Amino acid sequence: MALNKNILLLNTRQWGSRGLVGELVDESTVKKMILTFEKRSYKNQELRIKFPDNPEKFMEAELDLNDIIQEMHVIATIPELYHLLVELNAVHSLLGLLSHDNTDILNELTDIDTLHESEEGAEVLIDALLEGQVVALMVQNMERLDETVKEEADGVYNTLAVIENMAEFRPGLCTEAAQQGLMQWLLKRIKAKMPFDANKLYCSEILAILLQNNDKTRELLGEMDGIDVLLQQLSVFKRHNPATAEEQEMMENLFDALCSCLMLPANRDRFLRGEGLQLMNLMLREKKMSRVSALKVLDYGVIGPEGSDNCHKFVDILGLRTIFPLFMKTPKKMKKVGVSDKEHEEHVCSIIASMLRNLKGQQRSRLLSKFTENDCEKVDRLMELHFKYLEAVQLADKRIEGEKHDMVRRGEIIDDAMDDEFYLRRLDAGLFVLQLVCYIMVEICNAGVPQLQQRVHQILNLRGGSVKIVRHIMREYAENIGDGKSEEFKESEQKRIMELLENF
Incomplete structure (x- = not known):
């Protein structure tokens, strides 16, 4: 497909027989296309309202609308003309397509590579979509879709893609999106009793994106009992490895989301009450794939003065018996799952340092006695690490x-x-x-x-x-x-x- 700034020759194969075949697409063609789309969209809506129980009456209008939508996919390759969508008020009708399961065109219009081709055009479109409460509309639309029907499941996937594209182009909209019902929908979908599929994986990915460097979304997740949802979903992997690479990716996304959440002090307490420490301790002992990420979560849970309660609880649940064997010897299996010795040793040392900083009374004595047992072997290992990293530095x-x-x-x-x-x-x-x-x-x-x-x-x-x-x-x-x-x-x-x- 040859694209020369505002002019594009449409490929016959791609755009089918009913549309603009072999025509040049420029500003006036796009205007015509948008106006035709507006007319057909209005007509379709009118007939649907008039004959709600008689689909035959609006079938032709539906087909006409579908044809112009197919033609409009070409606009997604010319982001510098996006301003026309806004100027001709087509955004409202585009949002209306969500209720027709036509989410793929919005997905293409917001494709991240396309958005970066013309930042100006992209900004105009994103602003107009946000003004039209696009996220709230998309969430409402996903709630009514039945994912057991393939086309509707694809609609959910495309909708999530639009959200990801917009969040990547403008990270600032994550808070607003989460508050407009997206966080609640994602948590509900993640915990739904449905077989693992591409949509569940995508939900875990979007959730991790929403929580990145964002205390407001972390707080929102905590208030919605999201920590419990994450722990419940991850508990599956304490004794079983993920069945596929995709399921492993979902597991890692959920662990990333949990680590993000623990950066907010209020969520440390929710993690403690939700028995998150017990789950991480079990994972560390079970030696499954989840062990690597469980160590990282534990590190995030006990760090700083806000980690004090978690440190004391970890000693109470006999966590010292779990962490010190990992300190004495870096497991060979770690390398198999792509974790370096340095990364492993960093988390283990960070956990021990946090405990030394936070523990008081009997729990502190129990920690110190670990260093004296077996002729101070833990001190010998500590000094071995000291010289290893001193040399590297x-x-x-x-x-x-x-x-x-x-x-x-x-x-x-x-x-x-x-x-x-x-x-x-x-x-x-x-x-x-x-x-x-x-x-x-x-x-x-x-x-x-x-x-x-x-x-x-x-x-x-x-x-x-x-x-x-x-x-x-x-x-x-x-x-x-x-x-x-x-x-x-x-x-x-x-x-x-x-x-x-x-x-x-």
Whole structure:
């Protein structure tokens, strides 16, 4: 199909015998097409109202409308003419097509690649669709569709595609979409007792998109008991692996959605009450595919001061027996499901660091006794990880220093943005895991158990390590605490880390 900006030669095969075959399509053709569509749409509506119980009376009008809709698919290849749809008030009629199961044309008009071809045309169309309450209409339409009928199931799929296209082009509309009934419909569809299919997979994908970096949608899901829905759906995978690659993708989408939700403190409590910790603990013990994501969810659930209740509960349900074998040895199976040793070790160390930060009383004693048992084998493993990641970071630092040297030689300025980029690269190379390992070292050395402090210092000396390096890593970590936290939290956390370092 040859497209030259506003002019397109229609391919006979694609557009069939009744439509514009072999004609040039330009602005005036599109105008004619839209006006014909408007007329036929109005006529069809009129006859349907007049003869609701006599389909024969509006059958011809229905066929005529269908023909012009087929012709209009070509507009989806010329986004720079989208403004005509708005100027000629065709958006209202396009939205009306939703009740005719004609969702595919909206899907094509909002195709993400097409939208990016002409940002201006796309903005105009999206604005008009939103003004027409497109999401609320699409949700109402999906609610009346019967997915046991193939055409209607396709209608649901196309509708979800329109929502995805719009959300990708304008992420800001996610909150509005969720509030216009979409969140409620998605949760209902995900928990529906229906066989797994492409629509359920798509729903899990849209749900994960809605929750990305969005506290309002996370709160909405929490208020709708969505945490329970996610946990119920995921519980299927505690003893069984997904049957297909598509089902695995859905499982991962639901885990991503859960991780997103746990970034909102109020949802941590809902997760605790919904026995989310027990489910993750079981998954970690069962050694199925879900184990990888369960570890990540656990990390999100216990992190920061808001994770304190979850930390205590995790110890109460004998979670230490689950997490420490994973700390001592990275399972070989992890690599099979595409997770690196670094990713696994990062989550495990982060969970242990969170527990050391949050646990009090008897639960804290139980955690510390894990480090002394079996002749301090956990401390030996901790020190092994320290030297492993220290070496990785030193290599990255060497590379970065070389790059900085070259930049200075070329007369380039290393500004704050460049420094931030270098810091992110160091974190990615292993600095983040190293910071967690050093934090655990410093915490256990301050625990009032002489045996632990002696062992840490003994191994540091034996392997040519240094207290100075650990202090430097922790100071750098303290300086970079932030990430949207309040200034008050930042200062108290920095002070706490500095106090730990004094006694290291």
